[in-house]
Amino acid sequence: MKIYEKAPAKINLLLDVLHKREDGFHEVEMIMTMVDLADRLEMEELQRDQIIISSQAGYIPLDEKNLAFQAAKLIKDRYDVRKGVYIHLDKKIPVAAGLAGGSSDAAATLRGLNRLWGLGISNQELCVLGAELGSDVPFCVTGGTALATGRGERLEYIENPPQCWVVLAKPPINVSTADVYGRFKAAELTEHPSMKDMLSAISRGSFNDMCASLGNVLEKVTLKHYPEVLQLKESMQRLGAEGVLMSGSGPTVFGLVSKEAKLARIYNGLRGFCKEVYVVRMLT
């Protein structure tokens, strides 16, 4: 039997870091939501006990370093599944971009194998398994819009943000999440974005207030080391996006746009100097 799962990208509308914890992770407060740029996974059961990963993308590992492989191995070991699986990853989400492509593939693998093997695992249990694979994986298991705390794995679901267009632009650099957190100094932060204002904007469905409340403290690290990310932000603002922010640890920058008529100008303006530009919707 063959099944298919979509693995959408996430963006962080707000990302605040409170402090570094004893376990080395950072305590965060984030608002996360999904956009309709997605990888597509095809999963086929194998009678022999083996996990095989393939992809059209030449730039991701296909062995045990692949997060989909790790998710398949975790679910097999934990639920004592003696069969194997062939997983093909049709990658559309840029890699190491701050869009959680790998985490979403892992989450889609957990959801898909739960179905393929009829394991009856609840979403909540899948999230607990997902947290063993990465901080962003639990959110990717469920999607929606959530206030994420802890290291990102504790989720409180909220209303979806007001519908709008999202322009994503990824400069040609890969940014390591571990590296960005490693350089981040919580004590040096003088300003924090207001979670209260963001939650209020979303609950009132106010697009303008949502744009005004965007904030990501990791920009402080990534923009300093990669000035092209700052340039991209400035270009998006100049071209007319109403709210502009770096997603996660970067380097992807997203722009929120309320009117379709503005999109062509923003897209064409960015494409002049940035190859990877996507116009998508929020997944609400």
Ligand SMILES: C[C@@](CO)(OP(=O)(O)O)[C@H](O)COP(=O)(O)OP(=O)(O)OC[C@H]1O[C@@H](n2ccc(N)nc2=O)[C@H](O)[C@@H]1O
């Ligand atoms: C920054 C964020 C925002 O959504 O996303 P990305 O930029 O990766 O998309 C996440 O916090 C990333 O989550 P994820 O990519 O799952 O991270 P993990 O695999 O758990 O951790 C990678 C590394 O980042 C650091 N890390 C991660 C999460 C966290 N709360 N504190 C940390 O210090 C740790 O050094 C860890 O070794």
Ligand SMILES: Nc1ncnc2c1ncn2[C@@H]1O[C@H](COP(=O)(O)OP(=O)(O)O)[C@@H](O)[C@H]1O
């Ligand atoms: N299925 C996968 N898709 C993308 N990257 C993967 C995958 N499995 C492992 N990786 C590795 O994970 C790292 C982070 O990738 P990704 O999840 O795309 O980043 P981010 O969390 O910044 O969006 C990359 O270095 C990549 O090689």
